[in-house]
Amino acid sequence: MNAHVNSLRQYLTDGNNRWIGVLFVLALLVLPMVSQEYFVGIVTKAVIFGLFAISVDIALGYTGLITLAPAAFFGIGAYSVAKVVVDYDASYWLGFPIAIIVAAVVAFLIGYVPIKRRIGEVYFVLFTMAFGVIVYDFTFVTTSFTGGSNGLAYVSPPMFFTINLAETVPFYYFSLFVVGILVVGLYLLLRSDYGRILHASRQNEVRMRYLGYDTDREKLLAWIISATVSSIAGAVYVGTIGVASPSLMEFALTGEVIIWVVVGGAGTFVGPFIAAFVLSLLENYLGSVWAEGYLIVLGVLFVAFIFLLPEGIMGRLQQGED
Amino acid sequence: MLAIEGLTKTFDSVVAVDDVDLEVRSGEIHGLIGPNGAGKTTTINLITGELQPTSGSVRFKDEDLVGLSPSTIARRGIGRSFQVVQYFPEMTVREHLHLALRNPSKTVRSVLAGEDYTDRIESIASVVHLENRLDIVAKNLSHGEKRFLDIGVVLGLDSEVILFDEPAAGLNTSETNELRGVIEDLRSEYTILIIEHDIELVRSVADRITVLQNGSVLATESPSEIVNNPEVKEVYLGE
Numbered sequence: 331m332n333a334h335v336n337s338l339r340q341y342l343t344d345g346n347n348r349w350i351g352v353l354f355v356l357a358l359l360v361l362p363m364v365s366q367e368y369f370v371g372i373v374t375k376a377v378i379f380g381l382f383a384i385s386v387d388i389a390l391g392y393t394g395l396i397t398l399a400p401a402a403f404f405g406i407g408a409y410s411v412a413k414v415v416v417d418y419d420a421s422y423w424l425g426f427p428i429a430i431i432v433a434a435v436v437a438f439l440i441g442y443v444p445i446k447r448r449i450g451e452v453y454f455v456l457f458t459m460a461f462g463v464i465v466y467d468f469t470f471v472t473t474s475f476t477g478g479s480n481g482l483a484y485v486s487p488p489m490f491f492t493i494n495l496a497e498t499v500p501f502y503y504f505s506l507f508v509v510g511i512l513v514v515g516l517y518l519l520l521r522s523d524y525g526r527i528l529h530a531s532r533q534n535e536v537r538m539r540y541l542g543y544d545t546d547r548e549k550l551l552a553w554i555i556s557a558t559v560s561s562i563a564g565a566v567y568v569g570t571i572g573v574a575s576p577s578l579m580e581f582a583l584t585g586e587v588i589i590w591v592v593v594g595g596a597g598t599f600v601g602p603f604i605a606a607f608v609l610s611l612l613e614n615y616l617g618s619v620w621a622e623g624y625l626i627v628l629g630v631l632f633v634a635f636i637f638l639l640p641e642g643i644m645g646r647l648q649q650g651e652d
Numbered sequence: 653m654l655a656i657e658g659l660t661k662t663f664d665s666v667v668a669v670d671d672v673d674l675e676v677r678s679g680e681i682h683g684l685i686g687p688n689g690a691g692k693t694t695t696i697n698l699i700t701g702e703l704q705p706t707s708g709s710v711r712f713k714d715e716d717l718v719g720l721s722p723s724t725i726a727r728r729g730i731g732r733s734f735q736v737v738q739y740f741p742e743m744t745v746r747e748h749l750h751l752a753l754r755n756p757s758k759t760v761r762s763v764l765a766g767e768d769y770t771d772r773i774e775s776i777a778s779v780v781h782l783e784n785r786l787d788i789v790a791k792n793l794s795h796g797e798k799r800f801l802d803i804g805v806v807l808g809l810d811s812e813v814i815l816f817d818e819p820a821a822g823l824n825t826s827e828t829n830e831l832r833g834v835i836e837d838l839r840s841e842y843t844i845l846i847i848e849h850d851i852e853l854v855r856s857v858a859d860r861i862t863v864l865q866n867g868s869v870l871a872t873e874s875p876s877e878i879v880n881n882p883e884v885k886e887v888y889l890g891e
Contacts, residue, residue: 523750523751523754523767526743526747526750526751527751529740529742529743530740530743530747530751533740533741533742533743534738534739534740534741536734536738537734537738537739537740537805538751539721539722539723539726540700540722540723540726540731540732540734540738541723541726541751541752541756541805541808541809542723542724542726542727542756542757542809543723543751543756544721544723544756545723
């Protein structure tokens with residue numbers, strides 16, 4: 331464990347990273363004291379989207395798996411919590427393990443054949459695309475199960491001892507806590523030997539196999555972790571909007587998160603988080619002054635980064651450090 | 653140690669390896685030579701699980717390897733280097749050796765506790781003359797250094813048998829001499845099968861040499877016998 335703690339310490343104490351990271355966390359912690367509740371709600375969503383972007387980066391950036399189903403897993407998380415609370419009147423907390431289990435099982439089923447059987451990377455893309463479309467349509471046609479186009483409302487987070495999580499600020503800190511735990515956990519995971527294995531496998535899978543590594547197993551595991559974390563992000567997110575609706579599974583959200591990852595820098599961990607955070611704040615701002623602006627900005631950014639800066643902002647900064 | 657019997661591989665109507673029998677004895681350095689297209693690399697690919705034979709068997713310490721994956725065979729104790737050097741361009745020499753040294757099965761455990769291989773990394777780096785290049789990213793190494801890194805990575809595995817596929821390809825005279833020294837140093841610890849076009853190198857290090865021609869075994873003899881074998885002279889040495 332010491333090695334991983336040391337690697338975290340090394341990152342946190344690495345010049346500018348330390349101060350930027352510490353200031354960012356401090357700013358998040360004091361935000362409710364200096365800002366209106368409305369803005370706190372917006373930042374809550376931005377932080378959750380940051381986690382969502384990291385989850386997709388694990389598949390896309392670290393493992394090289396081009397997934398077109400992030401929104402589907404995000405939605406699975408949201409619907410799991412909503413279903414438990416709205417339809418079964420059960421504990422809000424029960425929705426989280428259900429979200430994790432459903433996402434893990436579904437990810438395994440989708441990923442096993444294209445990854446373990448090596449039928450070709452393109453089939454992984456097609457499988458995830460088909461799954462994304464099917465799940466999205468499923469939410470519309472199975473009205474009795476998913477609430478159809480109205481979705482499942484209203485999901486109200488419960489009391490946690492004496493704290494009412496249904497209120498904006500307590501839920502903000504709850505979200506920060508969940509996202510913080512997962513971000514640190516994933517950071518340690520990707521800085522461990524497991525991260526090195528993924529990194530090496532992306533560079534030369536043949537050599538890895540001849541070093542005795544079951545690269546397919548490691549990729550499948552990474553894919554399941556990615557899908558599971560996406561579902562946790564969705565499970566937290568539904569608490570901020572109170573309703574699980576088909577829009578959470580729309581392909582538009584998949585496109586959005588992929589652009590966040592590309593802009594931030596695939597495989598850089600922190601880059602996608604920052605891009606998701608900043609661009610979702612931008613979306614909120616543009617929503618009030620230029621309704622279509624956000625999608626146009628996203629489209630332009632995507633094309634510009636693919637052609638001019640495919641490694642993303644953080645990827646370029648890291649290259650500069652090298 | 654490594655016994656190949658009746659090994660055959662066909663690609664449609666082309667017979668790449670034809671009923672090859674080959675025994676690599678424990679502790680020996682065995683050379684495998686032959687003209688281009690003789691089936692040398694295909695044979696190594698069949699031993700290591702990259703290709704599955706059409707017929708025949710590959711036995712390692714009395715266990716049949718046919719049907720096993722390359723990663724499983726590597727974990728059983730057979731390491732290999734490649735004709736075209738295989739490395740991780742963005743990773744340092746140290747990281748290469750670290751990945752080779754850790755147990756590939758221990759993914760979960762490695763997350764809980766990072767293991768320190770510093771001593772063994774330095775020891776292997778010194779064997780392959782990369783002790784001063786440990787923190788250099790592989791893409792910045794010279795071709796010769798990459799070749800030695802490829803060998804070092806194989807040494808990091810807990811292998812008993814090492815298969816070298818043209819380790820001297822692209823090396824200059826001085827680097828080839830270094831390679832000869834490295835292979836000699838490994839003699840006491842490993843069983844080695846070496847494919848090489850540099851006949852002088854094979855002659856100087858091998859205990860026995862097998863010559864392949866058109867996928868079949870032409871002869872298996874000591875180096876001195878091979879160079880005097882009229883058939884070998886005709887088909888391979890061009891005399």
